[in-house]
Amino acid sequence: MAAETHLHSDLHAQSLEHDAHAQHDHHDDHEHQESFISKYVFSMDHKVISRQFLITAVIMACLAMVMSIVFRLQLAWPGEKFAFINWVMGDKWGKDGILDQNAYLALVTIHGTIMVFMVLTGGLSGTFSNLLIPYQIGARDMASGFMNMLSYWFFFLSSLLMTVSLFVESGAASGGWTVYPPLSALEKAMPGSGVGMTLWLVSMSLFIVSSLLGGLNYIITVLNFRAKGLKMTRLPLTIWAFFVTAILGVLSFPVLFSAALLLIFDRSFGTSFYLSDIYIGGEALTQTGGSPVLFEHLFWFLGHPEVYIIILPALGLTSEIISVNARKPIFGYRAMITSILAIGFLSFIVWGHHMYITGMNPFLGSVFVFTTLLIAIPSAVKAFNYITTLWKGNIQFTPAMLFAIGLVSTFITGGVTGIILADSALDINLHDTYFVVAHFHIVMGVSAILGMLAGVYHWFPKLFLRKMNKNLGYLHFWLTFISAYGVFFPMHFLGLAGVPRRYYENSAFPMFDNLQDLNVLITVFAILGALAQVIFLFNFFYSIFRGPKSEQNPWNANTLEWTTPMANIHGNWPGPLPEVHRWPYDYSKPGTEKDFIPQTVPLKEGEVDGGGH
Amino acid sequence: MSLLVYIILILAAAAIWQLVRVVELSGKLKGVDPNRVTESDNRMQGRLMILMYFGLLIFCLWNFFAYKDKLLPVSASEHGVELDWLMEFNMYIIAVVAIVTNFLLFYMAYKYYGRDGGRATFYPHNNKLEMIWTGIPAVVLFIIIFFGITLWNDATSPAAKGTRVVELYSMQFNWKARYGGEDNTLGKSNYLLIDGVNELGVDSTDSKAADDVIVKDTLVLPVGEEVDFRFRSRDVIHSAYFPHFRAQMNCVPGMETYFHFKPTITTAKMREITKNPEFNYVLLCNKICGAAHYNMQMPIRIVEKAEYQKWMEATKASGSNGNPYYAKK
Numbered sequence: 001m002a003a004e005t006h007l008h009s010d011l012h013a014q015s016l017e018h019d020a021h022a023q024h025d026h027h028d029d030h031e032h033q034e035s036f037i038s039k040y041v042f043s044m045d046h047k048v049i050s051r052q053f054l055i056t057a058v059i060m061a062c063l064a065m066v067m068s069i070v071f072r073l074q075l076a077w078p079g080e081k082f083a084f085i086n087w088v089m090g091d092k093w094g095k096d097g098i099l100d101q102n103a104y105l106a107l108v109t110i111h112g113t114i115m116v117f118m119v120l121t122g123g124l125s126g127t128f129s130n131l132l133i134p135y136q137i138g139a140r141d142m143a144s145g146f147m148n149m150l151s152y153w154f155f156f157l158s159s160l161l162m163t164v165s166l167f168v169e170s171g172a173a174s175g176g177w178t179v180y181p182p183l184s185a186l187e188k189a190m191p192g193s194g195v196g197m198t199l200w201l202v203s204m205s206l207f208i209v210s211s212l213l214g215g216l217n218y219i220i221t222v223l224n225f226r227a228k229g230l231k232m233t234r235l236p237l238t239i240w241a242f243f244v245t246a247i248l249g250v251l252s253f254p255v256l257f258s259a260a261l262l263l264i265f266d267r268s269f270g271t272s273f274y275l276s277d278i279y280i281g282g283e284a285l286t287q288t289g290g291s292p293v294l295f296e297h298l299f300w301f302l303g304h305p306e307v308y309i310i311i312l313p314a315l316g317l318t319s320e321i322i323s324v325n326a327r328k329p330i331f332g333y334r335a336m337i338t339s340i341l342a343i344g345f346l347s348f349i350v351w352g353h354h355m356y357i358t359g360m361n362p363f364l365g366s367v368f369v370f371t372t373l374l375i376a377i378p379s380a381v382k383a384f385n386y387i388t389t390l391w392k393g394n395i396q397f398t399p400a401m402l403f404a405i406g407l408v409s410t411f412i413t414g415g416v417t418g419i420i421l422a423d424s425a426l427d428i429n430l431h432d433t434y435f436v437v438a439h440f441h442i443v444m445g446v447s448a449i450l451g452m453l454a455g456v457y458h459w460f461p462k463l464f465l466r467k468m469n470k471n472l473g474y475l476h477f478w479l480t481f482i483s484a485y486g487v488f489f490p491m492h493f494l495g496l497a498g499v500p501r502r503y504y505e506n507s508a509f510p511m512f513d514n515l516q517d518l519n520v521l522i523t524v525f526a527i528l529g530a531l532a533q534v535i536f537l538f539n540f541f542y543s544i545f546r547g548p549k550s551e552q553n554p555w556n557a558n559t560l561e562w563t564t565p566m567a568n569i570h571g572n573w574p575g576p577l578p579e580v581h582r583w584p585y586d587y588s589k590p591g592t593e594k595d596f597i598p599q600t601v602p603l604k605e606g607e608v609d610g611g612g613h
Numbered sequence: 614m615s616l617l618v619y620i621i622l623i624l625a626a627a628a629i630w631q632l633v634r635v636v637e638l639s640g641k642l643k644g645v646d647p648n649r650v651t652e653s654d655n656r657m658q659g660r661l662m663i664l665m666y667f668g669l670l671i672f673c674l675w676n677f678f679a680y681k682d683k684l685l686p687v688s689a690s691e692h693g694v695e696l697d698w699l700m701e702f703n704m705y706i707i708a709v710v711a712i713v714t715n716f717l718l719f720y721m722a723y724k725y726y727g728r729d730g731g732r733a734t735f736y737p738h739n740n741k742l743e744m745i746w747t748g749i750p751a752v753v754l755f756i757i758i759f760f761g762i763t764l765w766n767d768a769t770s771p772a773a774k775g776t777r778v779v780e781l782y783s784m785q786f787n788w789k790a791r792y793g794g795e796d797n798t799l800g801k802s803n804y805l806l807i808d809g810v811n812e813l814g815v816d817s818t819d820s821k822a823a824d825d826v827i828v829k830d831t832l833v834l835p836v837g838e839e840v841d842f843r844f845r846s847r848d849v850i851h852s853a854y855f856p857h858f859r860a861q862m863n864c865v866p867g868m869e870t871y872f873h874f875k876p877t878i879t880t881a882k883m884r885e886i887t888k889n890p891e892f893n894y895v896l897l898c899n900k901i902c903g904a905a906h907y908n909m910q911m912p913i914r915i916v917e918k919a920e921y922q923k924w925m926e927a928t929k930a931s932g933s934n935g936n937p938y939y940a941k942k
Contacts, residue, residue: 083615101904176901182866183849183902189785190903276867277804279814280785280848284805292850292865326725329737357852358863359844359870362769366762373754380750381743383714388742390721392734396650397658397726405662405722412714416707419754423761425768426700429685429693429859432852432899469633470648478661482668489673493680498856500899503907509895511856514683538626548637548648588733595732610737 044145050130057123076523078505105174112177135561138227154210165199173200188281215246229580241316259298314451325401326393329585339378372422399473403454414442435495466547483529659726666719693859772841772873783851786905794824835921854899
């Protein structure tokens with residue numbers, strides 16, 4: 001960047017600890033005395049923190065994926081001995097290569113917990129909110145670098161504890177990722193509900209702290225630290241998505257914390273929030289008056305917004321990636337913002353659709369059917385807008401673009417099966433069957449993951465200053481996309497046939513005998529999909545160290561992150577902060593030679609900003 | 614054997630790595646950036662997109678046709694027939710939506726692949742279009758909701774007075790059924806009364822409990838008569854899942870839940886329909902409840918009224934399977 005007179009307005013706009021150093025705008029952070037620990041370990045720089053989130057999430061995802069292969073082997077070939085199972089699970093839980101029944105339940109529980117929280121929340125929000133918010137709004141860093149640093153380290157501790165819980169003698173938490181009491185409250189009900197469940201609760205409490213620290217930071221930064229000229233209606237959709245996601249998190253994670261806290265009390269201090277009239281292990285427990293349904297309400301009050309906390313960032317990333325690579329504005333920018341807001345709001349009033357057959361009042365069920373089907377509308381609008389963005393585009397098929405298109409496809413396919421489940425009458429026969437598992441995997445385990453991967457490929461140059469290999473990216477995409485549909489589409493039929501979730505095997509019921517080859521088909525695709533990720537891991541780690549150095553704006557994009565130099569500078573811009581003059585989506589605007597106009601380019605005489613209506 | 618597998622994997626990884634290096638280096642030699650997306654890349658990926666769509670469509674259709682007859686047989690309950698209709702109605706709608714929108718997505722990706730020197734059309738918004746594709750889904754969804762809520766209401770409203778009451782008592786890891794007996798009323802229960810003999814904690818001081826019949830091995834019901842099921846649980850949340858009858862309800866410790874339905878097809882008839890002489894209805898547990906969750910079941914037999922009465926008399930007389938039978942008479 002050209003050396004410019006440092007504008008004092010920058011100093012007033014931002015009040016960060018780094019700012020004293022921003023005065024010396026021609027230099028980078030060499031003047032800032034940092035040790036290895038403060039620079040790379042307990043860094044307060046959003047860019048370092050985003051990399052920390054990403055790497056931790058990738059490692060946790062690998063762990064959870066290996067777990068899924070173990071239990072998929074058991075499901076496809078129950079009773080068969082697998083050296084792989086013995087290798088992963090050891091002689092205690094995988095004796096003779098056969099998975100132990102309790103360990104099966106522990107695996108599905110921890111797989112779900114890790115994927116939903118550590119990977120799809122920490123890895124998506126944590127990585128990309130941290131990377132992109134300061135960059136795209138033209139800020140030096142987050143509002144509080146210290147809280148941000150803590151947010152990562154709580155996340156790290158949470159992940160560590162969750163992993164450690166796999167190694168306790170009585171087994172990890174095994175009541176499903178939803179950990180309903182009394183099963184999760186009583187050690188006598190299952191061994192995993194002993195120490196394993198305690199560790200789960202501690203780990204999740206730390207995770208919630210991490211999320212809250214992060215979320216508060218994101219909200220404050222977006223509201224207060226936008227560059228000059230960057231009004232809310234000139235924000236990239238990524239920022240809108242992260243912003244609303246952070247609000248959802250801040251409002252709903254505390255409720256999960258309260259659910260967990262009450263559970264801790266019931267487990268350890270003899271209270272009866274969730275427990276009543278229980279006879280177990282030969283004795284009648286003293287607790288009366290409580291209800292497990294209370295836990296379900298508290299859990300799902302977070303649980304539902306949680307899935308939107310997962311998908312909104314993925315959709316935000318997709319909006320950006322599709323627009324940049326189609327060389328067209330995202331279609332319906334205002335409608336997209338409205339959809340994000342509508343989805344955010346509605347996500348708080350649909351949680352009961354996870355509880356239709358819990359025994360709660362059926363009228364309440366009807367209310368939730370209504371609100372849930374409402375939320376399908378803004379989701380549909382987004383899908384149509386993505387498709388229209390492609391129409392008459394000049395599509396550049398980077399690997400990121402492939403993943404973004406894949407996200408839209410699986411969002412549609414997974415979303416429509418949600419309509420079936422939203423209908424309480426139909427949920428009667430589908431609740432807790434593989435139909436549900438298929439639905440949520442397609443929208444979260446495929447769609448949101450594709451979004452995360454799209455983000456990694458697209459922003460790799462900002463994360464690591466290099467580019468990932470394109471051809472390996474293509475290969476990774478196609479193998480993943482094909483395997484993903486191969487695993488989860490057939491799964492719907494298992495559900496329609498009545499096959500329940502969380503069953504160690506299906507052979508106890510002759511009615512499922514003729515479906516066993518579906519299980520085999522699913523597992524085969526799952527193994528293929530898992531192997532395909534090895535290509536990604538290789539590409540990812542290799543490119544971090546030996547990838548070709550990237551140009552400053554490799555995708556010819558408009559947003560502010562591409563105006564920073566290709567070096568990790570404390571404070572992001574060596575000179576003054578950028579000024580924004582237009583919305584982010586001036587791609588292929590008529591009357592311009594290049595097919596993109598960065599946000600920092602002032603409007604010409606008589607030019608109307610495309611974001612206005 | 615596994616050593617061989619590891620060696621193969623390592624060699625495969627090394628091969629991929631070398632291929633990557635070759636492409637990189639040859640790119641450097643030619644002065645071309647091997648990671649730049651070219652028109653030929655775009656054309657190829659565009660084609661793969663549309664190919665993927667048709668491949669996916671074929672795969673999904675194959676799945677559907679291969680498995681549609683391996684799903685559940687015709688509904689064996691009265692309300693289930695309507696639910697099945699609702700399911701089919703919804704499935705047609707979502708299938709059309711998914712097939713058409715996915716087609717548009719993949720087709721656009723194929724048709725508008727990036728050409729060198731090409732330029733996209735700047736088309737940032739169209740509010741009319743937004744109204745259309747907000748309005749149409751809204752209308753379709755409202756229709757779906759209307760039918761759904763109507764059927765849900767019917768299925769979940771309390772059973773008519775006088776409906777045969779049967780309690781299903783769930784525990785780790787089995788089911789027991791308690792029939793209301795002649796007075797068609799279940800005696801009160803209290804978990805503090807549970808012991809080795811009184812497994813359901815029935816309060817024998819309650820006169821209504823005197824004629825309750827407890828059965829452990831099979832749930833037998835007469836065809837064509839509504840049953841008002843009440844569910845209890847001894848220990849953790851279980852779920853009474855009757856897939857053939859399109860019925861499910863959680864069994865929650867500390868509360869009594871309910872669901873009612875009318876079985877309409879006898880076991881014998883269903884054996885004919887499914888052409889499976891070994892067919893049996895079954896009650897499954899459908900809420901994770903511990904190690905043997907996958908095998909917590911109770912067979913169900915739907916029989917003609919006369920046979921049911923004979924079975925009930927025999928059960929009362931024998932106190933079959935050593936069940937406590939509180940008939941004081």
